[in-house]
Every structure is written in structure tokens, then in C-alpha cells.
Amino acid sequence: MHLPFTPNHVQLIAACYPPNAALLTSGPEYRPNSQELSRLTYYASNRPGKINKLAGELEKRVKVDCKKAQAGNIRARASLLISLAIFKALATECRRDISLLSGSLLSSINATLTSLRTDLEVAARVASVFNAWTTYTDGHLIGVDKSVTEEYMSCLQMLAHMGRVDSPSLDHEIKRRTRLLGTMVILGVVTSEALYYSSNQFSSQISTIMPALIIPLLDVDVSTLNHEAARNKDQPLSPHLDNWRDRPTIERRAASIHLHVDGDKGPSSSEIAKTAIHALSILLAHAVAFQASTIVRAIFDCLDDTGGWEKMDHCEWIAIKAAEWTQYQYRYTIPSRLVESLVEGQDAPHSTPRHKALAAMVKTVFTSPTPLINLTLSEIISSLIGVILRRVTVQPDDPLLPLLVECISSLGTHIYYADQIQDLATELISRLALVETNGLGGDKSTSEKCRPQALRCLLASLLGLIQAADRHDSAREDAEELKMRKSISGSVPSSPNPNDVHIKPSRRTKVPPEVWQETMTLLCDADYSVRADYAEALVFYLKHEIPKLGDHTDEDGVRRTHPLVDGPARQASLVNAVMYGDATIRFLNALYAHLHLLATSSVLGMNTRSPFTTPARSVNEDGTTSQDDSRDNSRRNTAIPPRTRKTSVMLRVLQTAPRDVSPATSSKSASLSDYANILTILTTVQECLPVRGLLTAVPMLVAMDKVCVAGKDTDADLSLRLRVIKELVAKAWLSLGKVWNCQDVVNLAQEALESTQSIIEPTVVSEPSTPEIKPPREATSLSTVNWDNTDISLNTEAVLSALASSSTVQEATGLDQQELERRFTSPWTPEVALKELEVQTSYDPLNHDTITSLTRKKGPALMQIENMSLQSLARSHRGGVGVTDLREALEGRSSMSNPNLSNRAPSFSTLEHTSTLAHGDISINKLTPVRSRPQQRSKLSGPSDVRDVLNKLGIGKQNGGIYLKPSFPSQKPDTRPPVPPYKT
Known part of the structure; x- marks a missing residue:
């Protein structure tokens, strides 16, 4: 009443x-x-x-x-x-x-939860009311109305806490029911405009609800997560949540929240995980870039608070699904944020589970089948390299380093343009060169101690990057073949699941020799572990990466001529490359120069400030021993290009190095293991590049043989080194004879080697399936060798004669016996081989100055007629006026009326170059920027420039001398009437 x-x-x-x-x-x-x-x-x-x-x-x-x-x-x-x-x-x-x-409504919910939070029936009724409000609200009051915002956040905190409750006093069934209730509320929140409307409140809301979504995932194993994620993908939790943001408020439906009936078995952990997976997938699916970054940061904070970094498998699963569920155009934020978190913790005194889990997550995201776009891979690899160098400085044997190497290697699976692997390798090689020459900075003793480990880590990363790209291409080809077989047969044969194959459309270019050449000085590094790791990386590059350009051997390792393949065009190309030099020839010349220095020098270790700080004893031609105290204290000029600068460094090293073989006066000289690595490299070159390897290696082997002959057996250490080098040369001849199927060379080398015991054997190089940092290896010193003082005598002249007279060699090279002997016996020194790298050869179609000079020299001999067009080819472009000047004059007039164009920066054009995909030789098609001559615009800046140019071209009024002459003398027209042919 x-x-x-x-x-x-x-x-x-x-x-x-x-x-x-x-x-x-x-x-x-x-x-x-x-x-x-x-x-x-x-x-x-x-x-x-x-x-x-x-x-x-x-x-x-x-x-x-x-x-x-x-x-x-x-x-x-x-x-x-x-x-x-x-x-x-x-x-x-x-x-x-x-x-x-x-x-x-929010005030009532807040009061109820504060008073009766442990009453599940009341909490379920409150959750149902809160879920209805989140479904229909437009979120305009969140962040605007202070009281409503505070009440909302208070309700959200208490309801989210229910999703992560873990009180030991609670029964397991009650705890699971409470968690399911909390996750159901969070599912309603992530589908509400209250979460997304205010960007200022988004971060605080995500930080509040994220533990309720992550903790249930950590309580089940990864197999259960995969099963529930598959079910979530196929069967959404509620049909009312499909396209929820596209529906008007009047058409939305709020899902009811109920508790399990008393007496029934409570929810399982998998059911709770399923709800959390569905909520997290919806949250990421509707997040833009900054929201996705905020979500990832909240996940990291939750893992920090709960100790979830210990469960590395779960962390990797979360990273994979986060990238998969995020919108395609915003997925790049996931790996970017992972790398940023790694960088933030790079100065920690010890690596923590967080560091290891983050590195594993980065690798897993990059190797997952989920496609990623908009990745700034150059910035990512630069950041990862910085983390590696910093961790090496903090702790040289940090267990995080192998994971970081795998992170860099995983970038090889993301190829979005043809030269991407080349660009990433260039970034790695530039950092290698910097660490090699300058160390890691800071304390000198610490830098010298950490430098070898840093170099080895970067080498492993470089090798892993290329290997990952190769595995990616092979996986893509297998998937394409499987798809083709399926389309033809109509059924899928027994094969791996194509969804598990990382498939992305990519056709990458190989890392060119000119890029890899920057690492060549590591062959002569002071630390043997660096030399050994680099020798393995170099062998891999020679086998799988360097452009073969027609060089090949059969499956048994023998070079045979195939008329259909090695036709006249291929032979002409090889001869031109050998005569004028291409990128591979220059690479081999530099390689042999470094190998010669490694084999003969008594002190190793290149430094731009003081190369060979220890004086080296050398054997002169008269057999006496001298000491070289010369030092080069010249400072490095940063204006010089890196390749030229490093070549200059090597030339200065060669100036201070002994001219002949020296005894091992230091532990940093070549060891027995180094000579084994040299033999492996020489053998690999002959097997992978038989033609180029033959024409470049023979002069070096002849020169090394002469060095051994000139040495005197006055010192025991020197005698042993000479003996090892002679065996090295003989085994190199043996390998070369087997490759070219030249039995005479094989017999001569075998006879010389059978007369004495073998000291060196080629190193067996294994190719790991995954990138790894091998433990530092110790070198086998020459002092541990027991030898019988017997010498190796090999008739080098007979070997050269047999090679030059081989029909296989002549057919492959296109040279006769006399020309081959002349090339084989041509003088060779390391200085000459390195200086060729700094000389621009005439066999460069992009070198226009060289073509002009050839035109000047050969033109008069070819054309003994009056033809002014030939002179116009040889004349410099600055001496005359042409269409280009007219265009620039017109641009100058337009720039005066538009101030934005008057002082614009010079542009770069690639119109005069071809793509690197057209040919394998990068040196022939090197994409170098061409400046659009900004200097000439300053000359054509007045309003009368167009008139002057037209006058100079002969179109307008003539103002004086004519700069362009016709190709032939002009003739006056004949005004006489025509005479019929039948009249005399």
C-alpha cells in the first residue's frame, strides 16, 4: 500500500x-x-x-x-x-x-561489488547488468564525466580481479567459476565502445583487464591453447558479437551471464582459457597501431607481475597469436614492440628470463606463417645488432647471444623486395667492419677481450640470415609444387601440411661479392676463433651464394665442357670477364691476396691505427734475416668509401709485412689449423668456380711456390713453415687437377706428396640447420707437428705445361696453350691483386667517361671521314648546349614563379641503369645514383635564359657563335629548273 x-x-x-x-x-x-x-x-x-x-x-x-x-x-x-x-x-x-x-547504474554496481564481492550469485547478476551497459553505451562519458569514469574504472578493477583470483583459501571449483565470470565480463568490455572511445583512458583500461586474459592462458599447456584457438577460429563464442562495431546500438544484443547450476561440475581451465582467447582475439582484431602497442605493453607488464616469462613456450604462443589476430596493416607493431623491449633491457648486468623470452618471441614471430608488412627491417636489424654488441660488452658469454643471433637470422624469412637480403647483409657487414677496426669502444682491455666474441656473433648472424632466406625459398618452392600437384591430380598427396609452410612471394638476389668482400680481412684476424668462424662462413658463401656466372662442375666435382651450355657466347662472356675483370674476379684476387698474407706473415691482426705493432723478421733473397720496424700511423679518412678505405688498410699492412715467408715469432701467426682452412678454401673455389678459380689461382700458387724456393732452411720454425706451405701448394695443385680431369697434374702432385708424410688435411665444414655460435676453437700450433725433415719437390713448370695443354681447359676458357701459359706465369703479388680493386676497369658499361675516352682514341682510326657527330660524342657536355639545357632553363623559369621549386635539393635518377635481377653480376649492373646536375641550374636562372638557349640551338635569332654544328656541311638549294633525262 x-x-x-x-x-x-x-x-x-x-x-x-x-x-x-x-x-x-x-x-x-x-x-x-x-x-x-x-x-x-x-x-x-x-x-x-x-x-x-x-x-x-x-x-x-x-x-x-x-x-x-x-x-x-x-x-x-x-x-x-x-x-x-x-x-x-x-x-x-x-x-x-x-x-x-x-x-x-555504475554507482550501484560499485556499491554491490564492494559489499558482496564473494557472493557468486550476486556477482553474476552484477556482471550481467554491467555487460548490458557495456553493450549499449557509446562511451562518450568515459574520460569526460569524472564521476562516471571513476565509477566505471572501480567496477572494472573489481570485475577484472575476479578473472585472475587465485586465493589459496578458495575451493578449486569456486575459483574456476569466479574466473569464468570475470573473463565473461572482460569479453563484454572488449566489445564495448567504452574501451575505444577515449584514447586517454584506453591504456588504463587495458592495464586493468589484461591480467584476467593472460593468467588463464598460463594455467593450461600450449597444446590446449592451440586446440581452443582453433575452435575459436571456426566457431565464435556468440553470434551476437559478429560485426558488433558495424551494428547500430538498437540492433545489439547483450549476452547473459549465468553461473553453473549447483551440483554440476564446474568449468574447466580449458573453458576459461577459451573465453580469454576469444576476448583477446577480439581486442587485437579491432585495435589500430597505437592500441596494439599498448596491448603488447600491458601483456609484458602482466608477465612481469606474474613471473610468466619463465614459461617461454606460452610467451611464444602469445606472440604468434598476437601477430595473427592483429589487423594486417598493423601487425608490424607486435615485433617492433618486442624489439623495443629488448633494447630497453640491454644494459642489465645479467640476462633474465624476460630477455630470453623476448628474444624467443621475436624469432617466433618472424618465422611464423603469419605475413607481416610495413616492417622497417633495417631499423630492426640495427637495433638487434646494437643489443648483441651491448650484451657482449656486459658479459661476453651471455646466454642471450645465441637467441639474438637467431632473431637476426629469422629476418631472412621476410623478403618483400629482391635486394632485401642484400641490404640486410650490407648492414651486418658494415657493423662487422666497424667492430673489426675500432673495437667496441670504452675500456681498451674490455674492448679487446669482447671484440672476438662480437665478431663471431655478427658472423653467425650473417650466415644464419642467408641460410634462413635459402630455407624460405626452398619451402616456397615445395609449397608451389604441392599446389601444382594438387591442381593436376585433384587430391593432396602425402606431404606436410601446407599451412605449416612459411609461404611468401619472394625472389631474392644473392649477396654480391663486392658486399661480402668487406669481410675479407677477417681471414687475417689476430684471434684464431674469428679466423675459423670466418673460414666456414666463406666456404658457405662460395658454395651457395656467390654468383657462378656460367662456372660449374658436374656432380662428381669434375669440370667438363658441355657444348649446349658452354657455347661461344658463354665462352666470350667468361673471356671478357677474365680479361677486363668482373666482381667475382676481383673477389678472388682479394681472396688470394689475403690467403697469401695469412700463409706467409709472422704476425696477424689488422688495425687502421697501428698495423703490425710487433716487428716481424723476414727472410731476404740472400738468406739473411732482417727486422722490419716500419709503422704506419696515418689516420683513417672517413671521407673515403669503406671498400677503398679497407683496401688501403690492407695495402699498408702489406707494406709493413715481410716479402717472404717468416718464422712464427708470435702466437698470432698462422697455425696448422689455418693452413687446413686455407686448403679447404682453395679446394672450394676450384669446385665452385672452376674457370675463374683456375685463371686467378694459378698465378698465386706459382708465386707462393717461388717464395718457398727463395726461403733458406736456416731456422727450424722457418723450415717447418716452408714445408707446410709446400704441402699446401701441392695439395692445391692436386685438387685443381682433379677438378679439370687433368691426370698429368694429378700424377705430378701425388708423386710429390707420396714422398713424405702428410701434415695438413682439409677442414670438414658442416652446415648447421639452425644458426649457432660455436664455442671458441683453439688452433693447433705448428710446434706440435712431428715431421721427418723431408722436403716436397714438385715440378711447377711441368704442372703448368700440363694444365695449358689440357683440351678441357682450352675449351672452357677459349684460350690456346700459349695464351694460357702466358697468363699462368704472369707476375703476381698481393699488392697488385689488391690494387686492382681500386682501379675502375674499362669493362664497365656504366662508366661513361671510359666510353668517351675510348671513343676519342679509337674514333679517328675507325672513321677517316668528316663526321661531326663523332666529335659531338667525344665533346664534353659542358662545352655545348642541348635539349637538356633547354629543359633546365624552362625549369628555372618555373622555379622563379614557385618558391618551393627554386632551391630544391638535387634528385637522384636510376633511369640509366638496369635492374640487378637481369644479370647475376652485380658489378655490371650496379645501381649507382646519378645526380641531376644541380650546378647547371644556377647558370640558367634569368628570365632570358630560354631565349638564349633557343638562339644557341639555332631556333631563334642568332646571337653569335653556333655551338652545335650539323653532321654534314650545309648546301644551298639548286634553283635551276630540272633538266629532263633525255636532254643533253
């Missing part, structure tokens, strides 16, 4: 409750009277101005009932459940005016 003058809205609300005597019997549903509730919602939806009064009255009832229910009043608890049901009905029916209801 209502009192007189009771407001209508109070009467409508009071009518929805059953009588006090029937409150306890209204369970377990605890629903309001349906007919009276319909009257209330109809009244509210048709009179929006009364919603505030209705919500205020309900809020008073809720707060009063909360206090009584907290004290144990059962009737107040039943009334509270009915009030919450009325709130949900009002939120559903008044969804268009939900903002008028938001303040009281």
Missing part, C-alpha cells in the same frame, strides 16, 4: 517487487513482477526525462539493501538481486538514452 502523494516513478518501481513475505520464495530466479516491469520500462522509454529519477530511486534501494545484506539479512539480498534485474531491464529497453542511466 502506497502512501498518499507518492511519486509515480516510486510507485512504478515498488510495484515491481513481490511482497515482503514472498521475497524469500521468489528464488532462485529472483525476478521482478513481469507485468509491472513492463509498465516501468514502457514509462521510462517514452519519458526519457524521468530516467534520472528512476535510476536515482533504484540506486538508493541498492545501497540500502547492500548494507543489510552484508550484515546477513536474507530478505535484503533477495531485494538486491531484484533491483539489479530491474536495472538490466531499464538498460536494455532504454538503450538509446543509456547515458542518462549510466551514473546511477
